Amino acid sequence: MSPERPSRLWAALPRPVRILAARGSTGRDHLAALAGECLAQAGVSTASERCRLAVMGRDILAAAWCAEPLSGDLGLLLSGLRGPDLPAPPEALRPVLAALPRHWRVPHGDDPWHGRVRSEAREALPGLMSREPENLYWKAQAWNVSWPMADWSLAEAALAQAQWPRPLAPLRLHAQALLRLAQNRAEESLALLEALGEFFPGGAPNLRAECLLRLGRVEEAAILLAEAVLSAPWRTSELLRLDDILRGVDRLCSPVPGSAAILLYTWNKARELDETLASLAASDMHDAGVWVLDNGSSDATPEVIERWRGVFAERLTSLRLPVNVGAPAARNWLLSLPEVRRREFLVFLDDDVSLPHDWLGRLGAAAALAPRAQVWGCRVVDEANPLVAQSVDYTPLAPRPPHEQSLLMHLPSMHLRQPDFGQFSYLRPCVSVTGCCHMLRSAAIDAVGGFDIRFSPSQYDDLERDLRVFLSGGGVAYQGHLCVRHKRRSGMAAERSPVEIACAGANLRKLEAKHGEEGLARISREGEELLERDMAERFARLDAMTEVG
Incomplete structure (x- = not known):
C-alpha cells in the first residue's frame, strides 16, 4: 500500500483531471477522454510531474482498451504514445501492439457496412467475419452488436479460436472473460481474468471485483478494490463501490x-x-x-x-x-x-x-x-x-x-x-x-x-x-x-x-x-x-x- 494518504494522491491530481475522474472511471469513451486530459496536463506540468501524469494517461488509455479489448483503435492509440517522459509499454503488451496494425482494418466510408441499423448489422456480420477472419474490426463490431441484444451466438462466433489471429490471443482471453460475466458465469470469468493477469496495466479490478461479489467473496472484492484505488487514485468507480461496501450502503x-x-x-x-x-x-x-x-x-x-x-x-x-x-x-x-x-x-x-x-x-x-x-x-x-x-x-x-x-x-x-x-x-x-x-x-x-x-x-x-x-x-x-x-x-x-x-x-x-x-x-x-x-x-x-x- 502507498505510504501517502489516498486523499492527498487525489488532491494532487490537476483539477481538470479530477473533474472528469469524479464522474467515474468506467467506459471506453470516458476513459479515453480522461486519458487525453491527463496527457494534456502532462504537457503543461512541471518536470517532476510530467512523467507521472504521462504514465497515468497511458495507463488510463490502457483501461479504456481493457473495457473494450476488441477495439483495436485504442491499442493503436496506445502504441502511438511516444515521448521522453514515457517508459516503454509493459512487456506483456508489446507483442500485441506490434501485431495489431496487421489485424485492424477499418472499411472505407463508402463501404455498405456504414449506416446499417442493428438488425441489418447482425445479419451481415457472420459473413464479414468469415471473409476477413483475422480482421479484429469485424469482431469488435460483433461484440458491440451482440451484448445489447444478448445475442451470445454472435459473440461466440466472434471469439471462435479457429478464426482468431494468434498474436492477439490475450485480447481474445479478456473478451471471453467479458462474455462469461455477461452470461452470469462469474466463476469462469474470474478464472479467465486470473489467467490473463495484468496484461493491461493494473489489470481489470472492477471486473474481478464484480466476479468476487457475485460469488459471495465480499472481503476479497473489497481488498482488491482498495488496492486498485491506492495504486491509481483516478479509479473513482472502484472507490464508489468500495466505499459503499465498507459502509454497508449496498x-x-x-x-x-x-x-x-x-x-x-x-x-x-x-x-x-x-x-x-x-x-x-x-x-x-x-x-x-x-x-x-x-x-x-x-x-x-x-x-x-x-x-x-x-x-x-x-x-x-x-x-x-x-x-x-x-x-x-x-x-x-x-x-x-x-x-x-x-x-x-x-x-x-x-x-x-x-x-x-x-x-x-x-x-x-x-x-x-x-x-x-x-x-x-x-x-x-x-x-x-x-x-x-x-x-x-x-x-x-x-x-x-x-x-x-x-x-x-x-x-x-x-x-x-x-x-x-x-x-x-x-x-x-x-x-x-x-x-x-x-x-x-x-x-x-x-x-x-x-x-x-x-x-x-x-x-x-x-x-x-x-x-x-x-x-x-x-x-x-x-x-x-x-x-x-x-x-x-x-x-x-x-x-x-x-x-x-x-x-x-x-x-x-x-x-x-x-x-x-x-x-x-x-x-x-x-x-x-x-x-x-x-x-x-x-x-x-x-x-x-x-x-x-
Whole structure:
C-alpha cells in the first residue's frame, strides 16, 4: 500500500483531471477522454510531474482498451504514445501492439457496412467475419452488436479460436472473460481474468471485483478494490463501490421515513400496466397507498385497473380522464390531490416497470442516507436485457459553444456503450435522476413547483424539474443499489419513431431556452463541485481505513 494518504494522491491530481475522474472511471469513451486530459496536463506540468501524469494517461488509455479489448483503435492509440517522459509499454503488451496494425482494418466510408441499423448489422456480420477472419474490426463490431441484444451466438462466433489471429490471443482471453460475466458465469470469468493477469496495466479490478461479489467473496472484492484505488487514485468507480461496501450502503434497506404515496399514470398500455401492478403487489410496499390515473385509454386499461382494485382494496385509488393530457399534466394532476399531498413522500412509477421486492426499502435507505435531498432516483435497465443500463445518475457536462454542436445541454452517456457489470451500483448526490422510478419530498413541491406542461406529451419534464430543484439548493440523490427493469427499451437498443425523436429534440430545445447558457453552465459547474466534494469525502474515509489497516 502507498505510504501517502489516498486523499492527498487525489488532491494532487490537476483539477481538470479530477473533474472528469469524479464522474467515474468506467467506459471506453470516458476513459479515453480522461486519458487525453491527463496527457494534456502532462504537457503543461512541471518536470517532476510530467512523467507521472504521462504514465497515468497511458495507463488510463490502457483501461479504456481493457473495457473494450476488441477495439483495436485504442491499442493503436496506445502504441502511438511516444515521448521522453514515457517508459516503454509493459512487456506483456508489446507483442500485441506490434501485431495489431496487421489485424485492424477499418472499411472505407463508402463501404455498405456504414449506416446499417442493428438488425441489418447482425445479419451481415457472420459473413464479414468469415471473409476477413483475422480482421479484429469485424469482431469488435460483433461484440458491440451482440451484448445489447444478448445475442451470445454472435459473440461466440466472434471469439471462435479457429478464426482468431494468434498474436492477439490475450485480447481474445479478456473478451471471453467479458462474455462469461455477461452470461452470469462469474466463476469462469474470474478464472479467465486470473489467467490473463495484468496484461493491461493494473489489470481489470472492477471486473474481478464484480466476479468476487457475485460469488459471495465480499472481503476479497473489497481488498482488491482498495488496492486498485491506492495504486491509481483516478479509479473513482472502484472507490464508489468500495466505499459503499465498507459502509454497508449496498445492503441497507429501511422504511421510507414518513407516509408515502405511489403514483402511476398510464395510456393504452393495459398489458404493461397489468404486469407493473403485479410487480408492485408482490413487493414490500410498507404502508404506502397507490393512485393510478388513466389518461383516457381506449384499450383494456380500465378493466385492468378495476381488477387490481380488488387486490389492493382500499389501498388503491383510481382516476380516469377523458383525454390524454400528457405526462407532465398527469403528474401534476396526481400531485394536486389533497389525499396525495398529505403524504410526506411521493413516488412516481412508470406503467411499464418491473420492481424488486425491496424497491421501496432501497428508496427509504437513500432518504435516510441523503436526508437533505428533495428527489431520490435509481438505476434503470432494460427488462429484455439487464446488461443495458438505460439511466443512472446525471450531472450535466459543461455546455459546448453553439458552433461545436447543435444543442447546449450535454448529458453524460458513459453508461450507454458498456454492459452494466455493477459499476453504477453506488449511492451518491447528483443533479438529476430518471423519472421512471423516483421519489419526491412532498413538503418541497410548493417551493419548486410541479412539472412544466410545456414538455408535453413527454420527455425531459422530469429532468427539467430536477434542474429547478438543484438550482434552488435542493438535493438530488441517486440510489444505484436499487435496480428497476423497464419494459421499454432505451439507449443503444431503443427503437423510436421519427415523431418521438422529434418531440424529444424539441423538448430539449425548450429546456435549453428556459434555463439558458448561463443557467446550464452554472448547473454543470456546481454539479462538478458536488461530485468533487463527494469524492473527497470518500477518499478521506479511505484514509481512515488505511491508517487502521
